[in-house]
Amino acid sequence: MAASRKAGLSGCSFIIFSKTARSNLQQRLRSTSTRFHSSDSGDGQPPKFMPPPKPVIVDKTQAEATQRRFLSPEFIPPRQRTNPIKFVIERKDMIQRRKVLNIPEFYAGSILAVNVADPYANGKTNRFVGICTQRSGKGLGATFVLRNIIDGQGVEICYELYNPQIHQIEVLKLEKRLDDNLMYLRDALPEYCTIDFNMKPVPHPANGEVPVNQLKVKMKPKPWSKRWERPKFKIQGIRFELTLSEEKMEEAKKWDQPWLEFDMLKEYDTSKIEKQTWEEVQREMSK
Amino acid sequence: MAAWSCRLFRLGGSMIRGSHIAGKSTAGERAPCVLFVRSVKSSTWWDEHLSEENSEFLRKLVPEEYKSQTASKLCPLKDEPWPREAWQSGSRRVGLIALKLGMMPIWTKTGEKHVVTMLQVQDCHVLKYTPKEEHDGISAALVVGAKNVSPFHRTEDSMEMFRNAGVPPKQKITFFKVSDNAIIKPGTPLYAAHFRPGQYVDVTAKTIGKGFQGVMKRYGFKGQPASHGQTKTHRRPGASGPGGDPARVFPGKKMPGKMGNVYDTAHGLKVWRVNTKFNIIYVNGSVPGHRNCLVKVRDTVLPSHLEKNLNPPFPTYFADGDEELPEDLYDAEMFQFTEPSVTYT
Numbered sequence: 131m132a133a134s135r136k137a138g139l140s141g142c143s144f145i146i147f148s149k150t151a152r153s154n155l156q157q158r159l160r161s162t163s164t165r166f167h168s169s170d171s172g173d174g175q176p177p178k179f180m181p182p183p184k185p186v187i188v189d190k191t192q193a194e195a196t197q198r199r200f201l202s203p204e205f206i207p208p209r210q211r212t213n214p215i216k217f218v219i220e221r222k223d224m225i226q227r228r229k230v231l232n233i234p235e236f237y238a239g240s241i242l243a244v245n246v247a248d249p250y251a252n253g254k255t256n257r258f259v260g261i262c263t264q265r266s267g268k269g270l271g272a273t274f275v276l277r278n279i280i281d282g283q284g285v286e287i288c289y290e291l292y293n294p295q296i297h298q299i300e301v302l303k304l305e306k307r308l309d310d311n312l313m314y315l316r317d318a319l320p321e322y323c324t325i326d327f328n329m330k331p332v333p334h335p336a337n338g339e340v341p342v343n344q345l346k347v348k349m350k351p352k353p354w355s356k357r358w359e360r361p362k363f364k365i366q367g368i369r370f371e372l373t374l375s376e377e378k379m380e381e382a383k384k385w386d387q388p389w390l391e392f393d394m395l396k397e398y399d400t401s402k403i404e405k406q407t408w409e410e411v412q413r414e415m416s417k
Numbered sequence: 418m419a420a421w422s423c424r425l426f427r428l429g430g431s432m433i434r435g436s437h438i439a440g441k442s443t444a445g446e447r448a449p450c451v452l453f454v455r456s457v458k459s460s461t462w463w464d465e466h467l468s469e470e471n472s473e474f475l476r477k478l479v480p481e482e483y484k485s486q487t488a489s490k491l492c493p494l495k496d497e498p499w500p501r502e503a504w505q506s507g508s509r510r511v512g513l514i515a516l517k518l519g520m521m522p523i524w525t526k527t528g529e530k531h532v533v534t535m536l537q538v539q540d541c542h543v544l545k546y547t548p549k550e551e552h553d554g555i556s557a558a559l560v561v562g563a564k565n566v567s568p569f570h571r572t573e574d575s576m577e578m579f580r581n582a583g584v585p586p587k588q589k590i591t592f593f594k595v596s597d598n599a600i601i602k603p604g605t606p607l608y609a610a611h612f613r614p615g616q617y618v619d620v621t622a623k624t625i626g627k628g629f630q631g632v633m634k635r636y637g638f639k640g641q642p643a644s645h646g647q648t649k650t651h652r653r654p655g656a657s658g659p660g661g662d663p664a665r666v667f668p669g670k671k672m673p674g675k676m677g678n679v680y681d682t683a684h685g686l687k688v689w690r691v692n693t694k695f696n697i698i699y700v701n702g703s704v705p706g707h708r709n710c711l712v713k714v715r716d717t718v719l720p721s722h723l724e725k726n727l728n729p730p731f732p733t734y735f736a737d738g739d740e741e742l743p744e745d746l747y748d749a750e751m752f753q754f755t756e757p758s759v760t761y762t
Contacts, residue, residue, distance in 0.1 A: 210708070211708060211709065212518065212519050212708055212709075213516070213518050213519075213537070213708075213709060215518065215537065215695060215697075216518040216519040216521075216535055219535070219692065219695065219697065220521055223754050226754035226755055227754040229755075230754065230755070230756070230757060230758065231758060247528065247758065247759055247760050247761055248761070249761040254760065254761045254762065269521060270521050270522050271521065271522045290522075290530075292522075292754075293524065293528075293530070294524050294528065294752045294754075294756075294758050294759040295528045295758065295759050296758065297758050297760075
């Protein structure tokens with residue numbers, strides 16, 4: 131955390147990608163990538179395409195510039211027949227709140243600590259540390275669920291990102307997991323959800339890819355709260371072979387719906403919307 | 418009716434001739450079918466008989482005309498704008514027609530969460546004034562319309578009211594009963610600042626149509642158990658009334674039928690915030706109707722909220738008036754996102 135905050139950008143909630151750094155990078159990339167190796171072919175065949183060598187750029191001069199663009203998922207509007215003005219207005223409110231409270235980048239599987247205002251607590255603030263199990267909701271009602279096991283009791287708290295009672299959201303460990311939704315941790319062994327309240331924040335690299343934790347979780351014996359082996363959940367992060375036999379896995383595949391992947395009516399291409407929203411958010415945040 | 422007459426005509430023709438009649442048949446060609454002949458009024462669409470250039474020109478001209486009409490604050494009628502009187506208790510003022518955009522959460526300064534519906538006022542104009550004597554003898558009426566539509570798919574008669582007011586044709590028209598000191602000249606635009614935060618409103622709209630529904634969904638009947646010997650009876654209404662004494666089913670008995678698509682009013686909704694730039698009213702709770710439907714908004718009729726509706730902009734908020742409003746008007750209790758986070762002491 132300390133390393134990324136060197137430049138003192140306290141108000142930014144995204145990893146800001148400053149224009150000068152990006153343009154320099156693009157120029158350097160352009161110069162290397164357009165050098166195609168033209169081999170003279172003696173046999174009359176077209177020259178075999180040799181991909182250019184990957185440039186290794188180390189930006190030591192600019193510590194604050196990172197190459198990771200992260201747009202919080204609640205900015206992307208759902209696919210509905212709503213007037214776009216509604217999302218524009220909501221985004222304005224969200225950005226206003228983000229200028230006051232820094233909402234950092236995090237994913238399902240990261241470990242967060244949240245300080246909330248609580249009228250019934252000593253000192254009137256409450257701190258909770260947990261692993262983020264899911265992020266849901268769009269717009270101002272976006273939420274995230276933190277899970278921890280305290281004195282043997284599993285506790286899940288659902289926090290609203292834009293609730294004014296939240297004083298601070300801190301990312302103690304930034305990482306991704308194999309799935310977006312970690313609800314199955316409820317049926318996993320408790321060791322995977324116990325997080326120390328006084329855990330020290332792990333400094334995460336400000337640039338590059340977010341580390342993906344390839345951990346596969348061991349489960350408690352069945353029955354589980356949901357049948358996680360069924361293909362509709364698309365879970366990659368459970369070690370099924372320890373609790374389920376081969377026949378059970380084969381039987382679970384009966385509920386597979388492979389045609390859903392090719393259903394054109396369910397397609398929602400968000401690339402353009404993401405780009406526009408990203409630019410709009412960057413513009414508003416820098417004001 | 419033209420289609421109906423054509424069909425009869427064709428039937429008669431085929432019965433007589435025994436052959437299939439192709440294409441549009443004109444009247445008077447076949448002697449035995451004279452009985453069915455009438456001057457064929459074939460229905461057509463607005464640019465069927467126009468050349469491409471003309472229809473393109475009309476398509477460009479009409480929106481520009483309407484833009485200039487809406488841009489002018491008061492419509493160019495011969496007489497002066499009507500006098501604006503002060504608010505007195507007991508006077509009723511106009512309402513608005515707004516478009517339901519969607520819903521979003523809102524927090525108060527103490528940290529409680531409420532949900533609000535966003536209603537956008539799009540091109541709302543006063544169309545007609547009917548004085549007390551002509552309307553019903555009790556109160557005057559003002560007809561208000563909202564949301565411009567294209568004139569090409571409307572009849573000339575319906576366009577008459579819009580032409581008199583000097584305003585583009587509207588999708589939804591309602592009338593509001595108004596006291597005599599609150600009458601407004603036809604053609605005046607109405608804005609969202611007509612309502613202020615802290616006021617209470619009633620919102621009327623057509624509910625979402627659910628089609629033909631059974632008694633459990635329509636009226637919340639409990640139905641019958643799923644098992645324990647029930648034969649083919651799980652969602653039925655059961656008994657339909659008392660026995661031999663009335664020996665009939667009372668009119669108005671709750672039975673399956675078409676549900677939804679009727680006008681319904683939500684009363685006593687608080688206005689939390691008004692955005693004057695986009696003309697959006699944030700109204701507490703939910704409102705009948707689907708997204709992007711036009712709703713009728715007016716001051717509350719409930720007596721318990723009358724003291725909160727004191728001194729509203731009367732007869733309405735005029736954009737060319739003296740008061741300069743900020744872009745967003747918030748209720749006193751509402752948490753604005755520019756403030757620091759809520760703390761308890």
